[in-house]
Amino acid sequence: MRKPEDLQPLQNILSNLPQWVSERILQQINQLTHYEPVIGIMGKSGAGKSSLCNALFASEVSPVSDVAACTREPLRFRLQVGDCYMTLMDLPGVGESSTRDTEYAALYREQLSRLDLVLWLIKADDRALTVDEHFYHQVIGEVYRHKVLFVISQSDKAEPTSGGGQLSTAQKKNISRKICLLHELFQPVHPVCAVSVRLQWGLRVMAERMIKCLPREATSPVVSQLQPSFRTTVVREQARSDFGETVGAVLDSISAFPLIPAPVRAVIQAVRTTVVSVARAVWDFFF
16 A cells, blocks of 8 residues: 655655645656556457456456446446556457447547557457458557557467467467468557467567557556566566656656746756656555
8 A cells, every 4th residue: 555655755856846846746646656547458259358358467357337348338347456456448349240330430439549558359260350450440540559459369279279288380370470461451550469368378478568558657557457477577667667757757747837937947857867766766665
């Protein structure tokens, strides 16, 4: 649980600033530590959305509402670890019903601006991607394509299937071909991931890529929700760095206030590097 003294190192650095300035900075930093990310999970029926979420995240998933994934209100799940929260939004996949696809387009246009990231799951054995491709280019478009991380799910079902305890060389080759195909069709901003929850394959790499895709303010609270095995050094250092840079951006925004006196602005700029360094150092207290 966070305590007021957790901010003491930052308070000490900001003590030379006018009280209202230091309080404003600390207030915004406190808001950062309580940021609640929203991640959309998209995929056709049977794509393995639930199993992937249960594999990645540590906390119990509790629905915010009883409304099933529909045309107007997707199902939301709120996750909690300690004082950190995040919301998963179950988004319906396209390509299963032409009538509903039109309705889903309106749903996505309404929700995309509210999401920090969309995990778009495509089954390893799914070859019907024409509607997905059209939807991505026409609905997601240039504005939101940076928010999409494509994930090839159920990689153990890639041909030739064996049902064994690990992927065969032939399956890995076909998965590589699938990754190349998705890059060709969708031209995504982020590298395509491939996972198999059943085999626990590819999940660590996917978790690391997911964290890199998130906006800076969202990385730390999402990291806190991951299963301990996925909170790798790479993931933690990415979140720590992002938190520091986000705190630095807070100081920059306050320094840019038109009514800030020049001497105060100079002090804010002078302590920026130290504040960012301390924010990184105390990251563990918050997350």
